[in-house]
Amino acid sequence: MDSDGHADPPADDTARADGSGHRVPEGQAPEEYGDHRGHGEHDEPEHEHRSRWPFIAAIGAASLYGGFAFFIFGAETELVPRPIGIGLAVVGAAALLAGIGGWLNQAFLAPAREGQEPHKSRGSYVSTTMLFLTTDVSTFGGLFIYYFFIRVGTWPAAELPPLLGSLVVINTTLLVTSSITLHYAHEALGHGNRRRFLTLLCATLALGVVFLAGQAYEYYEFIIAEGFSLTSGIFGSAFFGLTGLHGFHVALGIGAIAILCWRALRGYYGPDRDTSIATVSLYWHFVDAVWLFLVVVLYVGASI
Structure with missing residues (x-):
């Protein structure tokens, strides 16, 4: 006990304060011992990961x-x-x-x-996107398998309309170009070229919208002019099932790119802040690759 009446610390007590009143043994970091500062704040993001x-x-x-x-x-x-x-x-x-x-x-x-x-970290979002795209392959795969069974059966289908035309070529060029512009937009962001990044990102959005409009026009031509629809036999269900599923994915991608444009105009992105650009790019390139495979298998393959 000292002269003020306080008890002396034990002789073997080598603890030190961690800044919050807790005694931490010498040589041990506060986080190893259990730093309670801001405990609730650190736990909160973990709960936000659990989304419905x-x-x-x-x-x-x-x-x-x-x-x-x-x-x-x-x-x-x-x-x-x-x-x-x-x-x-x-x-x-x-x-x-x-x-x-x-x-x-x-x-x-x-x-x-x-x-x-x-x-979440960038790696977490990218890996989750890759996992989603892997499972999405099975979604398209089921419809492609259905089409392949049609091809090995009675062929050609009686309801087969003329598929190849300039519209398919234009749509394919638009989608491939949009994938290229998105790639170089991401690259421009990495180099800190904000103006080029915004220009190419907005160009990607415009190309996607025009592609979707072109597909809607193709549907109009087939359904109104040719009388070819989803209920036009087994080939009709395969064609509109595959192209409709792909068009739905394109529409979702357009929505995601529109969000990217909105955030980019607000100055949210930078060379080290590109998580959503990376994830949406993966998705858009996947949609582009599926379209190329679809054109070769469905449009070209059904016409030969």
Whole structure:
């Protein structure tokens, strides 16, 4: 006990203060011992990782695909009323868009509005995107397998319309060019060239919109002029199933690129802040690759 009446510390006590009143043994870092400063703040981001939006999007996608299946089944057999399939598809599409929109808002838009970085690391987002694209291969693969079974059966299909034309060439050129502009936009960002980055990113968005408009015009020509639609036999279901699924992916990609443009105009991106640019680029290049394979297999392959 000292002269002020306080007890002396034990002779073997080599602890030191960590700045918050806790005694930390000498030689041990505060985090190893259990630093409680801001404990609640550090735990909070972990809870934000648990999002309900991917689950909602998955249910929506299943309902959308199931609705199309019921619609085609009902059109061919009349065992299921077609409005059931249409209603299920509409509800599924709404749930899918809500899930994707909610996830994008939670992961990217909300942090951008608050001037914060996304809670996950760049590597986490990129690896998750790669995992999603790997699973998405099976989605397209199921429809391609369906088409391949048609090809090894009775061919040519009686309802086969003229597929190859200048519109397919133009659309393919637009989509390939958009992939190139997005690549060089990302490269310009890495070099700190903001003006070139914004120009190429906005050009990518415009090219994607024009491509989607071209596909809508192609559908108009087939359905109105040729009388060729989703219910025009097995080839019709394969053609509109594959091109429609791809067009849906393009529409989602356009929405994602539009968000990138909005954030880029706000000055959010930089050479070391490109997480969403990297993930959306992976998705867009995947959509581009699927289209090239689709053109070779479906448009060219069905015409020879």
